[in-house]
Amino acid sequence: xxxxxxxxxxxxxxxxxxxxxxxxxxxxxxxxxxxxxxxxxxxxxxxxxxxxxxxxxxxxxxxxxxxxxxxxxxxxxxxxxxxxxxxxxxxxxxxxxxxxxxxxxxxxxxxxxxxxxxxxxxxxxxxxxxxxxxxxxxxxxxxxxxxxxxxxxxxxxxxxxxxxxxxxxxxxxxxxxxxxxxxxxxxxxxxxxxxxxxxxxxxxxxxxxxxxxxxxxxxxxxxxxxxxxxxxxxxxxxxxxxxxxxxxxxxxxxxxxxxxxxxxxxxxxxxxxxxxx
Numbered sequence: 656x657x658x659x660x661x662x663x664x665x666x667x668x669x670x671x672x673x674x675x676x677x678x679x680x681x682x683x684x685x686x687x688x689x690x691x692x693x694x695x696x697x698x699x700x701x702x703x704x705x706x707x708x709x710x711x712x713x714x715x716x717x718x719x720x721x722x723x724x725x726x727x728x729x730x731x732x733x734x735x736x737x738x739x740x741x742x743x744x745x746x747x748x749x750x751x752x753x754x755x756x757x758x759x760x761x762x763x764x765x766x767x768x769x770x771x772x773x774x775x776x777x778x779x780x781x782x783x784x785x786x787x788x789x790x791x792x793x794x795x796x797x798x799x800x801x802x803x804x805x806x807x808x809x810x811x812x813x814x815x816x817x818x819x820x821x822x823x824x825x826x827x828x829x830x831x832x833x834x835x836x837x838x839x840x841x842x843x844x845x846x847x848x849x850x851x852x853x854x855x856x857x858x859x860x861x862x863x864x865x866x867x868x869x870x871x872x873x874x875x876x877x878x879x880x881x882x883x884x885x886x887x888x889x890x891x892x893x894x895x896x897x898x899x900x901x902x903x904x905x906x907x908x909x910x911x912x913x914x915x916x917x918x919x920x921x922x923x924x925x926x927x928x929x930x931x932x
Contacts, residue, residue: 683743698787705780709792716799718767718883723778725762735762737781742881744774746800746912751878758871758893760831765889768881769799801846814839818902818926828932831891836902844880845912859908869898880912894932901927
């Protein structure tokens, strides 16, 4: 589970929404997120390690496309270990912590997130030499965390945990292969109203994800409510021979969208896909 917020952090969450959001506003990052997640770390703001792509004005705040592109290939000598994603002004800014490996081939990642108000989306990368770098994009969107579930929730729950892999045609042995992982899950935020009962539904979201190829790690992730419904991830791995690509994940439900003190473990799910480069 994620580390619980301290009292100062919770106080800041209550105060910050009242502050006018301007483009380039780093208040949340400087006063809350940096010390909470990267205390004592020197973080270089540049696009030298990763680049972040997101729309300036989102068409749908509940499914905002975000893409992180690495500037070099993964190797045993030099690779990106982790990438963190944040939406500064979301009620819970943490989107996810994604762990990469030399076997990932590329530390590129694409996904869809919820954006609740005009905000910077921020990506922080840590390389294997222990250095940190950060890049950001300002996005205009509103209401993504409270937007109603697009499909009938009962039907969505029947599909809960189903997984599909999609790989590009003509993948080659030893070369990074672009992979799409699609998971059926409503990823409830805890801020969405049931249109029939008018009650707010409790949060219910995927919290842990692990992808392996022939039992070697490709991508590990700790994720949260900012991930859109029916999570969709694009990433790379290197198929050095035929084998099994496997996704495993778990979900939780929590009493409050911004607190991780009262959460209940949910189910465990897995799906495999045979790869023949």
